[in-house]
Amino acid sequence: MSRQSLTKAHAKITELSWEPTFATPATRFGTDYTFERAPKKDPLKQIMRSYFPMEEEKDNRVYGAMDGAIRGNMFRQVQQRWLEWQKLFLSIIPFPEISAARAMPMAIDAVPNPEIHNGLAVQMIDEVRHSTIQMNLKKLYMNNYIDPAGFDMTEKAFANNYAGTIGRQFGEGFITGDAITAANIYLTVVAETAFTNTLFVAMPDEAAANGDYLLPTVVHSVQSDESRHISNGYSILLMALADERNRPLLERDLRYAWWNNHCVVDAAIGTFIEYGTKDRRKDRESYAEMWRRWIYDDYYRSYLLPLEKYGLTIPHDLVEEAWNRITNKGYVHEVARFFATGWPVNYWRIDAMTDTDFEWFEHKYPGWYSKYGKWWENYNRLAYPGRNKPIAFEEVGYQYPHRCWTCMVPALIREDMVTEKVDDQWRTYCSETCYWTDAVAFRSEYEGRPTPNMGRLTGFREWETLHHNKDLADIVADLGYVRDDGKTLIGQPHLDLDDPKKMWTLDDVRGNTFMSPNVLLNQMSDAEREAHVAAYKANGTKAAG
Amino acid sequence: MTQSAVPKQRSFPKIEFTDSEAGALEFPSSKSRAYNYYQPAKLRATMYEDVTVDVQPDPDRHLSQGWIYGFGDGPGGYPKEWTAAKSSNWHAFLDPNEEWNQTIYRNNSAIVRQVDLCLQNAKRARAYDGWNPAWLKFVERNLGAWMHAENGLALHVFTSIQRSGPTNMINTAVAVNAAHKMRFAQDLALFNLDLSEADVPFDGSAHIGVWKDAPEWQPTREVVERLTAVGDWCELLFATNIVFEQLVGSLFRTELVMQIAARNGDYITPTIVGTGEYDYDRDLNYTRNLFRLLTRDAEFGETNKALFGDWLATWVPRCLDAAQALQPIWSQPADKPVTFASSLDAAKQKFRSLLEDLGLDSPKELDQ
Numbered sequence: 001m002s003r004q005s006l007t008k009a010h011a012k013i014t015e016l017s018w019e020p021t022f023a024t025p026a027t028r029f030g031t032d033y034t035f036e037r038a039p040k041k042d043p044l045k046q047i048m049r050s051y052f053p054m055e056e057e058k059d060n061r062v063y064g065a066m067d068g069a070i071r072g073n074m075f076r077q078v079q080q081r082w083l084e085w086q087k088l089f090l091s092i093i094p095f096p097e098i099s100a101a102r103a104m105p106m107a108i109d110a111v112p113n114p115e116i117h118n119g120l121a122v123q124m125i126d127e128v129r130h131s132t133i134q135m136n137l138k139k140l141y142m143n144n145y146i147d148p149a150g151f152d153m154t155e156k157a158f159a160n161n162y163a164g165t166i167g168r169q170f171g172e173g174f175i176t177g178d179a180i181t182a183a184n185i186y187l188t189v190v191a192e193t194a195f196t197n198t199l200f201v202a203m204p205d206e207a208a209a210n211g212d213y214l215l216p217t218v219v220h221s222v223q224s225d226e227s228r229h230i231s232n233g234y235s236i237l238l239m240a241l242a243d244e245r246n247r248p249l250l251e252r253d254l255r256y257a258w259w260n261n262h263c264v265v266d267a268a269i270g271t272f273i274e275y276g277t278k279d280r281r282k283d284r285e286s287y288a289e290m291w292r293r294w295i296y297d298d299y300y301r302s303y304l305l306p307l308e309k310y311g312l313t314i315p316h317d318l319v320e321e322a323w324n325r326i327t328n329k330g331y332v333h334e335v336a337r338f339f340a341t342g343w344p345v346n347y348w349r350i351d352a353m354t355d356t357d358f359e360w361f362e363h364k365y366p367g368w369y370s371k372y373g374k375w376w377e378n379y380n381r382l383a384y385p386g387r388n389k390p391i392a393f394e395e396v397g398y399q400y401p402h403r404c405w406t407c408m409v410p411a412l413i414r415e416d417m418v419t420e421k422v423d424d425q426w427r428t429y430c431s432e433t434c435y436w437t438d439a440v441a442f443r444s445e446y447e448g449r450p451t452p453n454m455g456r457l458t459g460f461r462e463w464e465t466l467h468h469n470k471d472l473a474d475i476v477a478d479l480g481y482v483r484d485d486g487k488t489l490i491g492q493p494h495l496d497l498d499d500p501k502k503m504w505t506l507d508d509v510r511g512n513t514f515m516s517p518n519v520l521l522n523q524m525s526d527a528e529r530e531a532h533v534a535a536y537k538a539n540g541t542k543a544a545g
Numbered sequence: 546m547t548q549s550a551v552p553k554q555r556s557f558p559k560i561e562f563t564d565s566e567a568g569a570l571e572f573p574s575s576k577s578r579a580y581n582y583y584q585p586a587k588l589r590a591t592m593y594e595d596v597t598v599d600v601q602p603d604p605d606r607h608l609s610q611g612w613i614y615g616f617g618d619g620p621g622g623y624p625k626e627w628t629a630a631k632s633s634n635w636h637a638f639l640d641p642n643e644e645w646n647q648t649i650y651r652n653n654s655a656i657v658r659q660v661d662l663c664l665q666n667a668k669r670a671r672a673y674d675g676w677n678p679a680w681l682k683f684v685e686r687n688l689g690a691w692m693h694a695e696n697g698l699a700l701h702v703f704t705s706i707q708r709s710g711p712t713n714m715i716n717t718a719v720a721v722n723a724a725h726k727m728r729f730a731q732d733l734a735l736f737n738l739d740l741s742e743a744d745v746p747f748d749g750s751a752h753i754g755v756w757k758d759a760p761e762w763q764p765t766r767e768v769v770e771r772l773t774a775v776g777d778w779c780e781l782l783f784a785t786n787i788v789f790e791q792l793v794g795s796l797f798r799t800e801l802v803m804q805i806a807a808r809n810g811d812y813i814t815p816t817i818v819g820t821g822e823y824d825y826d827r828d829l830n831y832t833r834n835l836f837r838l839l840t841r842d843a844e845f846g847e848t849n850k851a852l853f854g855d856w857l858a859t860w861v862p863r864c865l866d867a868a869q870a871l872q873p874i875w876s877q878p879a880d881k882p883v884t885f886a887s888s889l890d891a892a893k894q895k896f897r898s899l900l901e902d903l904g905l906d907s908p909k910e911l912d913q
Contacts, residue, residue, distance in 0.1 A: 008738065009735055009738065012734050012735060012737070012738045012749075013731050013734050013735075015734065015750070015752070015753060016692060016693055016696035016730055016731070016734055017696065017700075018693060018697075018753075018756060018757060020770040020773070021770070022766065022767040022770040022771060023767075023770040023771045023773065023774040024770075024773075024774060025701045025705070025773040025774060026705075026773065026774050026775060026776045028705065028708070028709070028776060029616075029708070030617075047731055047735075048653070048657070048724070048727055048728035048731045048732075049657050049660075049661070049728075049731065049732065049735065052650055052653040052654045052656075052657050052728065053654045053657055053658070055650045055654075056650035056651060056654040059646060059647060059650050063647070073566060075565050075566040075567065076562055076563065076564060076565070076566055077560050077561065077562055077563055077565075078563060078565045079561070079563055079565075080563065080565050083565065094600050095600060095601070095602070098600050098601060098713060098716075098717075101707065101716075101720055102601075102707060102708045102716060103708070104704060104708075105704050105705040105707070105708045106708065108700060108701070108704060108705070109705070114700075117700050118700070118727075120704075121699065121700055121704050121723060121724075121727055122727075124704055124707070124720055124723065124724075125649065125720065125721075125723075125724045128645075128646060128649065128717055128720050128721070129646040129649070129650070130646075131596075131600060132596040132597065132645040132646040132647075132717075133646050135595065135596035135597075135600065136592070136595075136596050136645075136646075139580070139595050139596070142578055142579075142580075143567065143578050144566065144567050145565060145566075145567060146564075146565045146566060146567060146568075146569050146570060146575070147572075147574070147575065148567070148574065148575070148576075148577050148578050149573075149574035149577055152574070152577045152578065152579065152580060152581050153580075153581055153582050154580065154582070155580070155582055155583075155598070155599035155600060155602070155607070156582035156599070156606075156607040157582075158602070159599075159602040159606070159607035159608040159609065160607050160608070160609040160610075165610050165613065168602075168613060169613065169614070172612060172613055172614045172621060172622070173614060175614075175621070175708065176612070176614035176615060176616060176621035176622070177614060177615075177616060177617065177621075178617075208558075209558035210558075211560060211561070211563065278561070279558040279559075281556055281558065283556045284556070284558070408613075444617060451617075452617045452618070453616075453617050454617055455614050455615060455616060455617065455621070456614070456615040456616070456617065456621075457613065457614065457615075458611065458612060458613060458614060458615035458620065458621060459610050459611035459612050459613040459614075459615075460609070460610040460611055461610070461613060463610060466609060466610065483572075483573035483574035483577070484573055484574045484576075484577050485573040485574075487573075488572075488573040488574075490574070497570050497572045497575075498570055498572075500572065500573075503572070503573070
């Protein structure tokens with residue numbers, strides 16, 4: 001279809017909307033934003049007549065590549081270190097995708113602009129596509145990769161795992177609370193516009209380097225839909241900016257959304273890229289370098305900064321602090337070490353790091369070895385059962401961390417931990433911003449104005465509390481992370497499948513009692529707690545420089 | 546003369562043969578190659594089930610930490626209280642159309658090609674030249690009005706519902722329904738554009754006034770607008786796909802347009818409207834399955850039937866009013882092979898049959 005006829009067709013389609021006079025659509029999902037004075041902004045034009053064949057063609061290419069991968073025995077050359085992390089990633093990501101579909105009517109309800117309604121409804125179908133195409137990729141991995149355990153229980157594991165819960169924010173955050181906060185600022189303006197770059201552009205590079213060209217095939221196809229979504233989000237953002245009353249809410253939501261996306265996405269994708277790869281060429285980009293390119297330059301400098309011309313205060317301090325956490329405070333390395341500490345309650349296996357890995361990390365992150373090298377050597381030393389407990393229960397100079405109440409990634413940069421009594425409970429936070437999110441932003445009043453539509457932090461937020469004072473073997477069994485012989489764990493701290501004696505069983509982990517740091521914290525006297533927190537913070541990995 | 550740059554040393558990852566194929570080794574779970582966290586409907590899981598079931602978690606199934614975000618005035622996630630209907634197992638619903646991304650794009654692309662070919666042929670054959678003025682006016686006004694209804698249902702009924710259902714299977718089926726409606730509404734609009742650009746007396750903007758002001762279409766517009774105002778997602782689905790589509794949608798599309806267009810020299814409109822009929826047939830399939838599940842529920846079947854009876858009492862009179870108001874348009878074409886009375890009788894009969902299938906009593910208004 002030519003551009004001229006597309007424009008004409010799109011103009012015709014806009015005639016389909018009308019102003020209701022008998023009844024107005026129900027407002028199922030409220031917002032504290034107002035669009036009364038907003039000029040209508042158009043997103044990218046898309047009509048179904050061209051949309052369906054375009055997507056069908058994209059699908060055909062994806063499925064052709066999948067067939068080719070199987071015929072060409074792609075799994076002869078896939079690195080297990082890489083594919084194991086896909087058990088976690090691909091258990092998480094279909095939920096945020098389908099949540100994005102579910103979020104679209106929230107934005108439609110909130111924004112009075114039929115042009116945008118069309119774009120959002122098309123995005124809804126895109127997101128159904130993304131979710132199911134990713135589930136299908138995972139099924140292909142399960143069918144063709146050497147170790148299907150973990151893929152085979154994927155959605156159950158996602159729903160009961162500590163890491164799955166962290167990832168679930170990147171999904172529940174799209175569909176709950178203030179419609180604009182959730183479906184526009186958190187989902188589109190930050191998650192899709194900024195962080196899909198690391199998810200769907202940076203990470204597939206690493207997959208290909210590890211012999212897996214199906215992840216790039218699928219997620220690049222997904223990413224090719226994102227420009228329309230970004231356009232939807234930007235149109236709504238511009239409409240919101242037209243009303244001065246929205247400004248404090250926009251600034252609140254940009255702070256919350258930016259920081260939460262950083263905490264969650266950088267934790268996960270940073271770990272997959274840095275610790276899931278076997279490609280240790282010195283000139284391949286580290287996650288920090290990728291982040292600088294895709295997030296700092298492409299998003300912050302090219303997208304966020306220009307918003308200042310509309311008088312919006314953008315969260316420069318949080319962008320810089322995210323960068324600081326990644327480059328100086330070892331955020332990704334801390335997360336990887338935490339995931340590896342928790343290996344018995346994972347549904348994927350985590351490979352040990354070797355001298356080659358050490359050398360690469362030291363080259364990219366000077367000082368890495370002195371902070372993390374010894375721990376990974378211990379991880380390697382304690383990899384097999386029989387003579388030792390799982391590393392979390394051995395003395396290796398690592399204290400199991402407190403969980404951040406807000407982002408649910410633990411407070412791993414220990415000197416930054418905030419401890420406060422909120423809603424009558426002692427809670428720990430990874431950062432001042434996560435504390436602010438819980439105590440200030442997600443409340444029914446913000447800066448003196450009522451914000452009844454803002455969401456709430458709910459649920460059993462600290463995974464450890466659910467399993468407090470239980471034997472590790474019982475926890476693993478309850479979670480269902482056991483292989484089909486009824487005793488061997490799915491998670492293993494190594495990749496050796498050739499010798500059954502190297503694989504940990506329930507009996508090997510029995511006798512270790514798991515304690516929730518938050519339960520213990522709340523049982524302490526004030527003096528005990530203060531001493532405990534001071535020691536925890538002092539044990540932190542100090543920022544370099 | 547420019548100095549040629551020293552070629553940059555190329556750097557690329559090294560391929561390593563890892564023998565990580567299925568079957569390379571035997572160990573616990575090495576043959577566990579099926580999703581094991583749900584029970585498929587038949588012995589072998591379908592692709593649809595594998596890519597759909599449990600993607601939307603549920604605290605009643607595996608979601609151990611519950612929903613971690615809530616609304617300001619209530620719980621987050623997908624509360625079952627968002628509808629008055631009850632089920633002892635919402636997860637038992639599976640979409641009989643088994644829609645997932647491949648079917649969505651294959652099916653709709655096939656329809657796009659069919660419509661596109663039809664419209665191209667119509668132009669090439671100058672098909673519109675042979676239409677009589679009365680039929681041109683009929684299409685201009687009535688098909689033009691109807692496309693608004695389809696679009697309104699797409700954006701403010703089906704797109705809306707798919708946020709609220711308690712399972713991924715329900716919400717995905719409804720999302721596909723929304724896509725159908727949006728494509729069909731747009732196809733009608735673009736057909737309207739073709740006609741307005743053809744060398745025939747056709748006012749491409751007349752549909753706006755007809756939909757907004759023509760007396761015969763106002764009760765239909767009122768029902769559509771009232772539908773969009775319903776908060777209970779299950780009532781919204783019931784009122785739209787079970788009641789409105791039967792008594793108004795099918796009455797107009799199946800019992801009028803599809804019956805009379807050919808007799809008025811028009812082979813284009815039935816081809817396009819037929820795609821909407823095909824969509825509705827599929828969409829009714831999943832809707833029928835869902836409501837049959839609810840009326841046959843061992844625990845809640847009877848209370849659901851009573852509830853649906855209330856919904857019928859609300860929506861049947863409104864839809865019958867809309868249907869009756871449309872009566873004058875049966876007289877507009879030059880060739881009138883069906884009467885309004887026979888069309889309405891046929892629509893009512895199909896509606897009764899659908900209600901019977903669901904185990905619901907026919908409301909008395911149908912006999913009046």
